[in-house]
Amino acid sequence: MNQSLAAAFCAGATRRIFPSLYALFFLLLTGPACGGAGSADLPDAMPRNAGIPPVEGPPGTAQLVGSAAELSPTAEHLQLTLVDVGQGDGMVLTFPDGTAAAIDGGPDRFAAYRDFISAAVKGGMRLETVLLSHGHSDHYTGLTTAIDWLPKDCGARVFDPGYDRPDVPGYQSFKGAAGCRYRAFGKGMSLALYPSVRIEVLSVTDMPFPMADSTGINNTSAITYVRFGRFALLLMGDAETEAERSLWNARKDSLRANVLKLGHHGSCNASATSLLGSVAADYALIGVARPNDFGHPHCQTINKLQARGMHWLRTDSNGTITVETDGEKYAVRFAMGSPDDTRCPRPCSSAVDF
Numbered sequence: 001m002n003q004s005l006a007a008a009f010c011a012g013a014t015r016r017i018f019p020s021l022y023a024l025f026f027l028l029l030t031g032p033a034c035g036g037a038g039s040a041d042l043p044d045a046m047p048r049n050a051g052i053p054p055v056e057g058p059p060g061t062a063q064l065v066g067s068a069a070e071l072s073p074t075a076e077h078l079q080l081t082l083v084d085v086g087q088g089d090g091m092v093l094t095f096p097d098g099t100a101a102a103i104d105g106g107p108d109r110f111a112a113y114r115d116f117i118s119a120a121v122k123g124g125m126r127l128e129t130v131l132l133s134h135g136h137s138d139h140y141t142g143l144t145t146a147i148d149w150l151p152k153d154c155g156a157r158v159f160d161p162g163y164d165r166p167d168v169p170g171y172q173s174f175k176g177a178a179g180c181r182y183r184a185f186g187k188g189m190s191l192a193l194y195p196s197v198r199i200e201v202l203s204v205t206d207m208p209f210p211m212a213d214s215t216g217i218n219n220t221s222a223i224t225y226v227r228f229g230r231f232a233l234l235l236m237g238d239a240e241t242e243a244e245r246s247l248w249n250a251r252k253d254s255l256r257a258n259v260l261k262l263g264h265h266g267s268c269n270a271s272a273t274s275l276l277g278s279v280a281a282d283y284a285l286i287g288v289a290r291p292n293d294f295g296h297p298h299c300q301t302i303n304k305l306q307a308r309g310m311h312w313l314r315t316d317s318n319g320t321i322t323v324e325t326d327g328e329k330y331a332v333r334f335a336m337g338s339p340d341d342t343r344c345p346r347p348c349s350s351a352v353d354f
């Protein structure tokens with residue numbers, strides 16, 4: 001097993017589910033490694049994904065219901081919140097036992113992400129992991145402060161695609177805050193942050209894209225696929241056409257998800273028609289401010305969502321958005337407005353599609 005994976009497992013899941021057979025199996029295989037999460041002598045002999053329990057039912061087939069009151073009161077619940085952070089993405093994935101992963105932290109210009117995390121921690125949430133999709137400030141800035149709420153150990157708790165930006169002080173602040181807890185994602189990695197939730201890293205670039213510009217860094221985005229029972233969620237980071245095409249070519253028949261966090265804030269150089277078709281999501285989520293300098297979401301993207309008959313929620317129109325699921329059913333709620341707001345600042349002049 002990859003050292004980071006073992007450390008992540010040891011840091012989180014083991015103590016929650018022990019002494020289940022699953023944890024016992026893992027401990028037998030890893031021996032004393034869990035006693036020193038993050039230690040350098042962890043064996044690297046196990047296949048990736050070992051110890052990850054199978055998910056029941058076809059992913060992406062959970063039933064959409066009108067409100068969280070229709071979810072099972074006795075089943076475990078998983079929750080994703082897309083915080084209204086302005087122009088950027090800031091999310092929190094909360095597991096059934098109250099532990100959580102921060103996934104991107106927005107630009108945090110108005111401290112909305114920091115305030116959300118702070119209130120949630122006061123309410124009992126325990127932030128144990130931080131995942132950064134890629135090294136842009138509208139994603140990493142809020143995470144730098146979120147890291148303060150992580151346990152003060154040296155386990156594998158902070159992940160990103162591993163594309164360093166030594167010339168960008170903000171990114172270095174993020175990495176510096178992570179310290180010894182930092183690890184790079186590996187392609188195909190699964191994170192065992194909670195026994196019944198599978199988080200797969202579908203895309204981490206092998207540097208096939210031009211790296212010195214914005215598009216290149218967007219295409220380094222870690223695309224994550226979260227499965228919980230029949231519910232599935234696909235988080236695209238700021239992936240643009242090149243990364244989408246690579247993902248689609250690799251696994252177009254296994255991308256089905258109920259909810260899709262669109263790549264690159266609804267830009268016309270993301271959310272390709274073929275990708276939308278394979279994911280076949282009911283709902284798209286967009287992290288975006290009104291107004292913004294980029295014209296997001298572009299009108300071409302809104303048109304594609306409409307053409308597919310999808311619904312969508314966007315933080316500029318709907319505020320903070322939450323998706324909650326019991327694994328069989330799921331519900332969405334939002335702070336304001338109505339779904340499917342068609343307003344778009346402008347079409348872009350260089351739309352790309354496949």
Ligand SMILES: [Zn+2]
Pocket residue numbers: 088089136138139238264265
């Ligand atoms: Zn972005």
